[in-house]
Amino acid sequence: DCPGKEGTGGRKRNLTLLRSKLYMGQRRRTEPVVESTASAGDQGSLRRSQSDRTEYSQKLQEKMAPQLVSSTPATPLQEDEEEVSRRMMARRVKIIAELMQTEKDYISDLDLCIKEVIQPLRNKQIARFDVDGLFSNIELVHQLSAKLLSLLEEATTDVEPPMQIIGEVFLQIKGPLEDTYKIYCYHHDDAHTMLEYYEKDEELKQHLRDCVQSLK
Numbered sequence: 001d002c003p004g005k006e007g008t009g010g011r012k013r014n015l016t017l018l019r020s021k022l023y024m025g026q027r028r029r030t031e032p033v034v035e036s037t038a039s040a041g042d043q044g045s046l047r048r049s050q051s052d053r054t055e056y057s058q059k060l061q062e063k064m065a066p067q068l069v070s071s072t073p074a075t076p077l078q079e080d081e082e083e084v085s086r087r088m089m090a091r092r093v094k095i096i097a098e099l100m101q102t103e104k105d106y107i108s109d110l111d112l113c114i115k116e117v118i119q120p121l122r123n124k125q126i127a128r129f130d131v132d133g134l135f136s137n138i139e140l141v142h143q144l145s146a147k148l149l150s151l152l153e154e155a156t157t158d159v160e161p162p163m164q165i166i167g168e169v170f171l172q173i174k175g176p177l178e179d180t181y182k183i184y185c186y187h188h189d190d191a192h193t194m195l196e197y198y199e200k201d202e203e204l205k206q207h208l209r210d211c212v213q214s215l216k
Contacts, residue, residue, distance in 0.1 A: 093161050100156070103149045110142040117211040129204055134194050136187040137180065144180050148173055 118138070121131045151169045170177075198204040 089161055096152075096156060096164065096166055099166075100149065100152050103145060103152065107142065107145050107149060110138065110145065112215060114139060114142060116214045120211060120214070121207065124207065126204070126207060128201070129198065129207065130194065133187075134191050134198075136191055137183050140180050141184055144173070144176055148177075 113135075118131060118135055121129060148169070151173060152166070155166060155169050156164050198208065
């Protein structure tokens with residue numbers, strides 16, 4: 001009922017209302033700033049993500065197609081494509097020649113073994129000496145190797161190096177090679193055991209020595 005008290009109460013209500021308005025106003029000013037900051041952070045993350053993807057894509061392209069990246073010579077010493085191709089072809093020709101020479105030497109060794117060891121031992125007809133068991137199907141190996149060399153010579157004689165198809169030769173003879181060496185490898189351990197036994201017998205060992213001396 002006191003006018004002074006009513007004024008004080010009114011001032012309190014006005015002060016409370018003013019604080020509420022100030023708080024709401026501060027929220028309105030703050031919220032857009034927070035949203036803007038979050039948005040800027042998202043855009044920053046997006047920009048980094050796109051940059052990472054671009055960098056990864058470039059590295060992937062370099063790995064998948066390095067010749068495209070290095071199409072321009074990096075140094076004066078870098079070889080051009082024709083020189084690289086020429087050197088690769090020369091290396092291929094050398095490898096093919098070495099392959100054929102190795103096959104010739106192998107056939108020559110087998111031929112000597114058959115003529116100077118196997119046939120003489122068979123002619124002696126030694127009862128305790130199993131020639132076929134000791135040498136397995138080595139004569140068939142000799143025949144197959146001669147066939148392989150013949151096919152290689154056919155594929156390379158009077159044929160320009162870029163046109164020499166060597167892989168086809170091995171594909172053509174793949175089956176016989178597998179069948180022949182499967183038998184030879186299967187009997188190899190038994191033949192080795194048999195040879196150790198023969199070397200313990202002085203008479204049989206002397207026959208082997210004679211064959212080895214003939215080879216020398």
